Each structure stands twice: as C-alpha cells, then as structure tokens.
Amino acid sequence: MSGMPGERVHRLRHSVEVAAPAGAVFALLADAARRPLYSPHVVHVERLDFDGVRERVRVWESAGGRIRSSLLVRVQHPHERRIEFALVGRGAPVESMSGEWTAEEGPGGRCVVTVRHEFTVAGDRDDVAAGEGLITGYNARAELESLRRIAESRAGVDELVLSFEESLRVYGPGELLYGFLYRAADWPGLLPHMRRLELTESSPGVQILDYDVQLPEADGAVRTEGAVRLCFPHAGRIVFKQTVPSGPVAAHAGEWSVLPDEHGVRVIAHHTVLLDEAAVRAALPASGRSATGTVSPSVLELARRRVRQAIGRTSLAILELAGQHAELSVRTSSVRTLPRREEATAGSLP
CATH class of the missing domain: 3.30.530.20 (START domain)
Known part of the structure; x- marks a missing residue:
C-alpha cells in the first residue's frame, strides 16, 4: 500500500x-x-x-x-x-x-x-x-x-455453532411492532426476567445496551449482560451482538426483523450462537470427563439444546409482548376489529 x-x-x-x-x-x-x-x-x-x-x-x-x-x-x-x-x-x-x-x-x-x-x-x-x-x-x-x-476445539466449528429462529404472526401494524423492539429501554417491568436495562444511542441507529437478567435455569441468579444493536427502521431490521457472553456461550449474534405480507405481519428473532467448548467441558462432573478432555457428542448436544431453549424462551417472550402491544394499540384506536393472533411457532433453520 x-x-x-x-x-x-x-x-x-x-x-x-x-x-x-x-x-x-x-x-x-x-x-x-x-x-x-x-x-x-x-x-x-x-x-x-x-x-x-x-x-x-x-x-x-x-x-x-x-x-x-x-x-x-x-x-x-x-x-x-x-x-x-x-x-x-x-x-x-x-x-x-x-x-x-x-x-x-x-x-x-x-x-x-x-x-x-x-x-x-x-x-x-x-x-x-x-x-x-x-x-x-x-x-x-x-x-x-x-x-x-x-x-483448536476438538468438537469442530460446525458442532459448536447453532442457528435458529422464533417467529410470530401478528395482525397489527409493522411500525408498532418495530417500535416496541426498538424501544428496549421500556422492557424492564414488562418482561419478568429483565430486572434492569440501560440504553444509550451513541449515534442514530446505534444502541448500546447494559442490562440485568434473572435466570430461572440458574436458580434465579441475576446476571449482567450487554449488547450492541444496529437499527435499520426502513428495512424493519435490528441486528445485534451480545458483548458480554457467559457460561457455555462464546458468542451470540442475531437479528429482529418485521416482515409485512398480505396476511398481516411476521416478526422473527434469528439467533446464531457459538458454544464455548471449554466451558461445556468445565461444567461436566469429574466422572463425566474423558481422559483426553473431549466433550462427547451427547454432552455437546445437551448443551446445544439447553442454550437453544434458554435463548428461545426469552426471545419468544419479547415477540409475544411486541405482538400484544401492536394488537392492543389497534384495538384501542378502534381502527378495526382484529382476529385472534395465531400460535407462536419456533423452528430451527436448515
């Protein structure tokens, strides 16, 4: 150069x-x-x-x-x-x-x-x-x-990475759904696991989050976490990356997206997670550790399932609250009578 x-x-x-x-x-x-x-x-x-x-x-x-x-x-x-x-x-x-x-x-x-x-x-x-x-x-x-x-992980990268999404069909305006997702500072008090959240918008569309969550899978322990979010309102997208991963999670990134169609709006939470093989191995009892320190496929699959359930439960709760917010706003404004929202669906990406 x-x-x-x-x-x-x-x-x-x-x-x-x-x-x-x-x-x-x-x-x-x-x-x-x-x-x-x-x-x-x-x-x-x-x-x-x-x-x-x-x-x-x-x-x-x-x-x-x-x-x-x-x-x-x-x-x-x-x-x-x-x-x-x-x-x-x-x-x-x-x-x-x-x-x-x-x-x-x-x-x-x-x-x-x-x-x-x-x-x-x-x-x-x-x-x-x-x-x-x-x-x-x-x-x-x-x-x-x-x-x-x-x-250097023994499990291999493909075994340590998992991608999945939660989605919800909502009969309400996409702008209200996006607005709820954007205003994360309003979430404490609405989400039972969210104890505190401080949001700083360092520049338009760039949000820094610092928050405390209570983890039912960890006997109610409260953990401080953080994230960076990039907001694209015209595309109905908010991408994020967790900045303070812990436990078996080495990295966690994803996206919230609001997709209007002829039937209403589909709101999606997509997650990609990298597991920390050393943390998974350290969590094993001494009797479950191999002489070489290798994590068995069954133990790794259990860790994948637990992380999938914990993250999915949280994101689905946020989606449901966003949907309730959008539908309630429409009902109270007397714009039209809305049918009942469909059941939330959860599935893994191919």
Missing part, C-alpha cells in the same frame, strides 16, 4: 501459532458472514457482492469504545491461503487501511496465522497514528486468540 506523497505508512504485524491445519483456519477466515462469532470487536457483517474471489462487505466494529462502519474489499487467494483486504472511503482521521491475512502450514499439523496492517492518517500526526495503532493491535490480538481457540 502506498500513501500520498509525504505521508508515512504505518505497519503492524501480529501472529499466533495454532494447533490445527492451515486449511481449516483459512476456511474460518474466508467465511466473512461468521466473523462476528470469532472476532470479539466485529458486531455485524453484510456481504454486498462476491464473485468467488473478490467480495465487498460492510463491517460494523467496536473501535476505541465507539462503533464505526467501514466498507471492506477482500480478495481471496485459496491456494496461497491468503486474503488481502482494504478499507474503502474511511476518511479522517485514518485516510487509508489495508493488509492481509495468511495461514502458513507448519510441522506436526500446526500453522501460523498472521495479520498485517498498513495505514496512513490525516496530517501524518503521531498521536493519531499511535491511537489507531493501539486500537488495531488490540483488536488483532483478540481476534487471533479467538481464532486459535475455535480452530
């Missing part, structure tokens, strides 16, 4: 050794849609186009305590296990940013994963460059460590 004449190019390099084949790690890196699961700082990724080699994605990420959005171009070189990337139109204070990911085969089925960054800053200011270097370096190290942990 080259900057403007007179600009200094700042370079960073971070690596980690992984006890897994380079091909397996490259497959993780190539799957941009799953990046929020293994990148602690990445909130959401939307692919704009992809021709099999070159792709454009919109990335929302946490950087220095704020959420920023970037357009990212990635070019994959599978035979070299290398991915080039460059940010498009970032603007001040970071004028340009590019780099590459590589997964290099090592002895004994191990590999070395490296990420390189090159960037320039507006005005070539040392303080701005130092700040961006700290943020980029912190995020790179966290992402590499997360990749290492996932790639």
Whole structure:
C-alpha cells in the first residue's frame, strides 16, 4: 500500500501459532458472514457482492469504545491461503487501511496465522497514528486468540455453532411492532426476567445496551449482560451482538426483523450462537470427563439444546409482548376489529 506523497505508512504485524491445519483456519477466515462469532470487536457483517474471489462487505466494529462502519474489499487467494483486504472511503482521521491475512502450514499439523496492517492518517500526526495503532493491535490480538481457540476445539466449528429462529404472526401494524423492539429501554417491568436495562444511542441507529437478567435455569441468579444493536427502521431490521457472553456461550449474534405480507405481519428473532467448548467441558462432573478432555457428542448436544431453549424462551417472550402491544394499540384506536393472533411457532433453520 502506498500513501500520498509525504505521508508515512504505518505497519503492524501480529501472529499466533495454532494447533490445527492451515486449511481449516483459512476456511474460518474466508467465511466473512461468521466473523462476528470469532472476532470479539466485529458486531455485524453484510456481504454486498462476491464473485468467488473478490467480495465487498460492510463491517460494523467496536473501535476505541465507539462503533464505526467501514466498507471492506477482500480478495481471496485459496491456494496461497491468503486474503488481502482494504478499507474503502474511511476518511479522517485514518485516510487509508489495508493488509492481509495468511495461514502458513507448519510441522506436526500446526500453522501460523498472521495479520498485517498498513495505514496512513490525516496530517501524518503521531498521536493519531499511535491511537489507531493501539486500537488495531488490540483488536488483532483478540481476534487471533479467538481464532486459535475455535480452530483448536476438538468438537469442530460446525458442532459448536447453532442457528435458529422464533417467529410470530401478528395482525397489527409493522411500525408498532418495530417500535416496541426498538424501544428496549421500556422492557424492564414488562418482561419478568429483565430486572434492569440501560440504553444509550451513541449515534442514530446505534444502541448500546447494559442490562440485568434473572435466570430461572440458574436458580434465579441475576446476571449482567450487554449488547450492541444496529437499527435499520426502513428495512424493519435490528441486528445485534451480545458483548458480554457467559457460561457455555462464546458468542451470540442475531437479528429482529418485521416482515409485512398480505396476511398481516411476521416478526422473527434469528439467533446464531457459538458454544464455548471449554466451558461445556468445565461444567461436566469429574466422572463425566474423558481422559483426553473431549466433550462427547451427547454432552455437546445437551448443551446445544439447553442454550437453544434458554435463548428461545426469552426471545419468544419479547415477540409475544411486541405482538400484544401492536394488537392492543389497534384495538384501542378502534381502527378495526382484529382476529385472534395465531400460535407462536419456533423452528430451527436448515
């Protein structure tokens, strides 16, 4: 990468050794849609186009305590296990940013994963460059460590990831449904498990949530959690990522969506969860642990089922409240008499 004449190019390099084949790690890196699961700082990724080699994605990420959005171009070189990337139109204070990911085969089925960054800053200011270097370096190290942990899991990534959705048919305006989902600060007092919720909208459509939930599956214990939500009102979507995962959950991201059709409105809660294999193993009694520390398929399936039930129960309760809010608002406004809402449905995605 080259900057403007007179600009200094700042370079960073971070690596980690992984006890897994380079091909397996490259497959993780190539799957941009799953990046929020293994990148602690990445909130959401939307692919704009992809021709099999070159792709454009919109990335929302946490950087220095704020959420920023970037357009990212990635070019994959599978035979070299290398991915080039460059940010498009970032603007001040970071004028340009590019780099590459590589997964290099090592002895004994191990590999070395490296990420390189090159960037320039507006005005070539040392303080701005130092700040961006700290943020980029912190995020790179966290992402590499997360990749290492996932790639080295004995269960395999596909066994640790589960995706599912809850849906509800509502006979009421989609705007009211979306409004209820958007105003999460109103949820305490309406949801029995929600003890406290503080919402900060750092910029239009970007919400930071800090909340306490009471967990019936944990003998009524109260746990503090957090999330980042990105709101797209014109599309009827709110995407989110949990920022304080705990227990057997290593990462949790998803989306609320409101879909009007000729029969009314369908509101959906979609979830994608990455299980923490080490946490699942640690929760086993000593008698249930194997000598190698491997988690059996039956134990992993039980953990998947429990996480699915706990998250599904909570999201379905929110959907039902949203539906009641929309239908009641219509009834009390005497716009029309609405038929009874259908039963809620829950199902796993293929």
